[in-house]
Amino acid sequence: EPEVTQTPSHQVTQMGQEVILRCVPISNHLYFYWYRQILGQKVEFLVSFYNNEISEKSEIFDDQFSVERPDGSNFTLKIRSTKLEDSAMYFCASTGTGPTQYFGPGTRLTVL
Amino acid sequence: GDSVTQMEGPVTLSEEAFLTINCTYTATGYPSLFWYVQYPGEGLQLLLKATKADDKGSNKGFEATYRKETTSFHLEKGSVQVSDSAVYFCALSPSRFGGTSYGKLTFGQGTILTVHP
Numbered sequence: 001e002p003e004v005t006q007t008p009s010h011q012v013t014q015m016g017q018e019v020i021l022r023c024v025p026i027s028n029h030l031y032f033y034w035y036r037q038i039l040g041q042k043v044e045f046l047v048s049f050y051n052n053e054i055s056e057k058s059e060i061f062d063d064q065f066s067v068e069r070p071d072g073s074n075f076t077l078k079i080r081s082t083k084l085e086d087s088a089m090y091f092c093a094s095t096g097t098g099p100t101q102y103f104g105p106g107t108r109l110t111v112l
Numbered sequence: 113g114d115s116v117t118q119m120e121g122p123v124t125l126s127e128e129a130f131l132t133i134n135c136t137y138t139a140t141g142y143p144s145l146f147w148y149v150q151y152p153g154e155g156l157q158l159l160l161k162a163t164k165a166d167d168k169g170s171n172k173g174f175e176a177t178y179r180k181e182t183t184s185f186h187l188e189k190g191s192v193q194v195s196d197s198a199v200y201f202c203a204l205s206p207s208r209f210g211g212t213s214y215g216k217l218t219f220g221q222g223t224i225l226t227v228h229p
Binding site: 033035041042043044045048056058091093098099100101102103104105106 | 144146148154155156157158161163201203205215216217218219220221222
């Protein structure tokens with residue numbers, strides 16, 4: 001069964017450093033999403049992406065964040081200058097023609 | 113804006129007990145409703161869904177019915193197992209968004225379920 005994959009599973013970085021989180025959505029899906037979950041809290045929407053542009057973003061998704069689909073398979077989230085409060089689990093999701101979003105296993109980001 | 117409210121947790125049950133986790137929502141139009149499950153150390157897995165009023169989603173013995181009149185989507189299981197211990201999230205996706213996608217998922221705060229033998 002097709003699935004969403006994410007790399008790395010765990011990323012440790014120093015405050016102020018740039019990180020890139022990678023996702024490979026399900027191959028025939030067209031809509032892509034990033035969410036985050038701070039430890040013990042609810043899952044929060046960051047951004048959605050369709051047809052090579054952002055279709056919606058939350059207040060969390062400020063100028064420090066960017067997304068890109070550099071080729072036909074990868075979907076990346078970049079944080080330019082990480083802060084301590086960016087420490088969280090980041091989930092990628094994708095969907096095809098229906099409303100169901102399929103999630104990857106997540107990347108745990110730890111900012112020291 | 114859209115919102116999802118889940119019952120306060122955590123929930124602790126003995127094996128074979130009946131489970132109900134309440135979920136209510138606020139949204140315009142006719143959203144799609146979901147339950148996702150997160151096992152310890154893992155990502156989010158779709159448990160079940162319902163896309164229109166009065167639909168019943170079911171999977172692995174879990175059920176939830178989309179009640180438009182009470183704006184609810186309560187999760188139930190008749191007999192829980194230790195392996196059901198996880199965090200359960202209720203979520204909604206808005207009515208078709210801009211004609212091109214279903215938009216973001218809005219999640220409830222999650223309910224931790226622990227089942228003892």
